[in-house]
Amino acid sequence: MKASYDDIVIAARELFRERGYTGASMNDLAERVGLKKSSLYNRLPSKESLVVDVLELTLKETFEGLPDPAVDWMHTYRELIDRIVAVFSERGRCVGFHLAFGVPIDTPEAKTAVRDFVIALRARMAEILEKGAVDDPMRAATDALTRLQGATFWLAALDEIEPLRREAVGVLASVGISTQA
Amino acid sequence: MKASYDDIVIAARELFRERGYTGASMNDLAERVGLKKSSLYNRLPSKESLVVDVLELTLKETFEGLPDPAVDWMHTYRELIDRIVAVFSERGRCVGFHLAFGVPIDTPEAKTAVRDFVIALRARMAEILEKGAVDDPMRAATDALTRLQGATFWLAALDEIEPLRREAVGVLASVGISTQA
DNA sequence: GTCTATAAGGTGATAGAC
DNA sequence: GTCTATCACCTTATAGAC
Numbered sequence: 001m002k003a004s005y006d007d008i009v010i011a012a013r014e015l016f017r018e019r020g021y022t023g024a025s026m027n028d029l030a031e032r033v034g035l036k037k038s039s040l041y042n043r044l045p046s047k048e049s050l051v052v053d054v055l056e057l058t059l060k061e062t063f064e065g066l067p068d069p070a071v072d073w074m075h076t077y078r079e080l081i082d083r084i085v086a087v088f089s090e091r092g093r094c095v096g097f098h099l100a101f102g103v104p105i106d107t108p109e110a111k112t113a114v115r116d117f118v119i120a121l122r123a124r125m126a127e128i129l130e131k132g133a134v135d136d137p138m139r140a141a142t143d144a145l146t147r148l149q150g151a152t153f154w155l156a157a158l159d160e161i162e163p164l165r166r167e168a169v170g171v172l173a174s175v176g177i178s179t180q181a
Numbered sequence: 182m183k184a185s186y187d188d189i190v191i192a193a194r195e196l197f198r199e200r201g202y203t204g205a206s207m208n209d210l211a212e213r214v215g216l217k218k219s220s221l222y223n224r225l226p227s228k229e230s231l232v233v234d235v236l237e238l239t240l241k242e243t244f245e246g247l248p249d250p251a252v253d254w255m256h257t258y259r260e261l262i263d264r265i266v267a268v269f270s271e272r273g274r275c276v277g278f279h280l281a282f283g284v285p286i287d288t289p290e291a292k293t294a295v296r297d298f299v300i301a302l303r304a305r306m307a308e309i310l311e312k313g314a315v316d317d318p319m320r321a322a323t324d325a326l327t328r329l330q331g332a333t334f335w336l337a338a339l340d341e342i343e344p345l346r347r348e349a350v351g352v353l354a355s356v357g358i359s360t361q362a
Numbered sequence: 363g364t365c366t367a368t369a370a371g372g373t374g375a376t377a378g379a380c
Numbered sequence: 381g382t383c384t385a386t387c388a389c390c391t392t393a394t395a396g397a398c
Contacts, residue, residue: 019285020201020203020282020283021204022200022201023201023202023203023285025372025373025374026373026374026375027374035383036382036384037374037375038376038377038382038383038384039381039382041374041375041376042381043381046374047374047375093282097334098282100334101282102201102204102282102283115338115339118338139347142335142344143347143348145331145334146331146332146334146335148331149334150326150328150329150330150331150332150334151327151331153278153282153326153327153330153331154323154327156281156282157281157295157299163324163327166320166324167324167327206390206391206392207391207393208390208391208392216365217364217366218392218393219365219366219393219394219395220363220364223364224363227392227393228392228393363398364397364398365396365397366396366398367397368394368396369393369395370391371391371392372389372390372391373390374389375386375388376385377385377386377387378383378384378385378386379383379384379385380381380383
């Protein structure tokens with residue numbers, strides 16, 4: 001099967017997640033999608049452009065198909081947190097977060113993409129929380145991401161999953177959503 | 182002034198913090214300490230070895246000169262958290278955390294050093310908490326680091342310091358230490 | 363113990379055959 | 381639209397003059 005552009009973006013995301021921006025090479029990416037490095041440049045203009053597309057895809061996937069928060073915001077928020085936790089558990093970390101720390105200074109396009117991703121992710125989480133009686137939804141969204149992202153550190157350093165599970169429960173509890181035992 | 186080995190380690194730490202392991206080059210390091218790249222190899226065996234020394238120095242600096250927790254553990258813990266927050270605020274992130282995410286697979290020595298650093302940092306935090314009536318000190322230490330490290334994400338991505346300050350207050354409050362307004 | 367020079371190989375990206 | 385070959389440059393690390 002010939003690799004679609006989406007396949008390339010997905011493979012790039014995997015690489016960025018595993019090795020960061022600097023550590024990921026276009027050669028590795030080419031091998032993963034069954035092309036030569038030079039052929040990759042028929043499909044995309046630069047390595048930097050991949051950051052933009054990787055983060056756009058990730059934002060889309062994170063929110064698409066979520067139930068309407070106007071109907072039951074708790075249900076929606078719980079599902080969102082579950083999604084994030086599922087990705088973090090499986091993949092060990094969030095690309096967006098890894099790129100936030102790892103994108104070099106001389107890639108302004110990538111830096112902007114990271115900024116946009118983070119701002120949009122937080123805003124869309126806050127939108128869900130606004131449907132509830134949560135006071136300061138933006139702050140609640142910020143603190144939720146702080147705790148979930150922070151917990152991936154234990155996953156990366158020590159392969160410990162418990163901190164992430166604990167924070168997931170705590171994040172939901174902090175907006176009044178109880179987790180069944 | 183001729184650069185001492187500690188100067189090299191400190192400059193390496195700065196580079197790792199800014200650019201991660203892969204993004205930091207020995208040439209940049211050499212320039213920062215006023216040497217040629219090749220001369221660096223008279224002082225150290227490899228780039229990887231720098232990770233070990235950077236993390237050892239950081240662990241030492243984090244705990245040295247802290248007041249005895251047996252006398253007043255709250256005072257000691259507060260000072261420790263203040264130190265960590267001060268470094269994160271100034272430098273934007275923790276080297277140990279950045280390296281935890283960024284050290285490549287083919288540098289086992291570095292990977293072990295990161296592991297050791299993280300385990301020791303948490304254990305020594307827990308030791309302080311053991312002097313108090315904190316139940317499950319190891320868990321409290323884990324969660325404190327989760328939240329402080331997680332907050333550096335906002336610093337890195339959006340230059341926002343408030344999440345870190347908020348978590349610092351929350352971390353102290355969670356073990357019964359109040360913060361004056 | 364620092365320097366210049368170099369080895370051996372990887373980097374992102376491009377040219378041009380097919 | 382993928383390929384081979386190549387560009388200009390960077391990477392970690394070493395050899396050997398001084």
